[in-house]
Amino acid sequence: MSVIHAPGVRESSALFRDISAEDEEQQPAEIESLCMNCYHNGLTRLLLTRVPFFKEIIVSSFTCDSCGWSNTEIQSAGRIQEQGVQYSLSVRNKQDVNREVIKTDYAKVQIPELDFEIPACSQKGALTTIEGIIERTIVGLQQEQSLRRAENESIAAKVDEFIIKLQRLKDGEDQFTFIIDDPSGNSFVENPFAPQKDEALLVTRYKRTPEQDVLLGLESSSASQKQEEKPMPTSEELRDEVLQFPTNCPECNVPAKTNMKLVQIPHFKEVIIMATNCDSCGHRTNEVKSGGAIEPLGTRITLHITDLSDLTRDVLKSETCGISVPELEFELGMGALGGKFTTLEGLLKDIKDLVVDKNPFTLGDSSSSDRREKLEDFGRKIDQILEGHLKAHFILDDPAGNSYLQNVYAPEEDPEMKVEKYERTFEQNEDLGLNDMKTEGYEEKA
Structure with missing residues (x-):
């Protein structure tokens, strides 16, 4: 081989260290840079740090001794995910408006009912709520209203009507759909029912387009063309x-x-x-x-975990595979956790780590005691399965048919495992990008 x-x-020490007042080595870097207010030289300080339960950030602070102008900014330095993500939430009441949202610079926000959109890269990333995003929009529209009234009264009146509609959404008086689409995959919308599925929240992960890769700075258009010309091994x-x-x-x-x-x-x-x-x-x-390739039929694998030896079975979970454990009322959509080749025990530990230990909405001072208690109870039940004290059914549902759970009796049938093949729905074909593919009816031209 x-x-x-x-x-x-090269090997190096950690670039991003946990934020701490006691870390003497965590000092900002100082760079002399041009002041855009008076065009004299000022000083920019950069601090690379990690916010607990969130992500890596770059804190930059500029000060100019000549004119006194200063500016502070926070930028995300988090890793771009393998897939983009879209959250679609049906907002029905004031509690939904108060849901927490992590919005990155590259995220696009839409409210279809108002034909309203906040384009990508038009606002800085923020940890906020749906109410906070709408309030920020209202404040931005109100700032220019006096100028609009002086120039064109009819346009100002239409903006006033739109502000009233936004205010009703912010107060929870009207139902609407809140969509956040982030090609970097780093935005989030809170699920208050975690680890159970939120029926009002639809999470879709997708493969980025070449244009989105260029937006994220992953490759240039010319590099993409050269890569396409190179034959794959x-x-x-x-x-x-x-x-x-x-x-x-x-x-x-x-x-x-x-x-x-x-x-x-x-x-x-x-x-x-x-x-x-x-x-x-x-x-x-x-x-x-x-x-x-994607299989002609989807695959659903159900294993009844009855013994600790079942936890040592090999599992191949593709990135299109969803997971559910009925006894825990738990369901994990496709795309979460990515593709993994591990054991059943390792996959259950990864689920606990994702849902309980690294959930940014359930840890820290802002989380509620009820939510923490619910997540801790879920973690205890996972531990009971791992210790053999709780029997459960483990279900892998892969519309692409590319997931696998080891049959220890192979090539004979496993009495505790059921493998089903099924026809995909239109929505599943849409998620896999199959509905727009045309592979028949092509004729070679002379």
């Missing part, structure tokens, strides 16, 4: 090779290495496994991509 090495990456060429390429650690953002290998899973199919190990903070992660 040969190993292909990419250019080396075949599976035979990749079968005995480990590809290695530089990346950044998702935990501390220090340069690291990712290994990629094509693997044949017995009684299933080929998959691509990617693993990242960080020498700086010790963080390890792995991700799985399907090496084959």
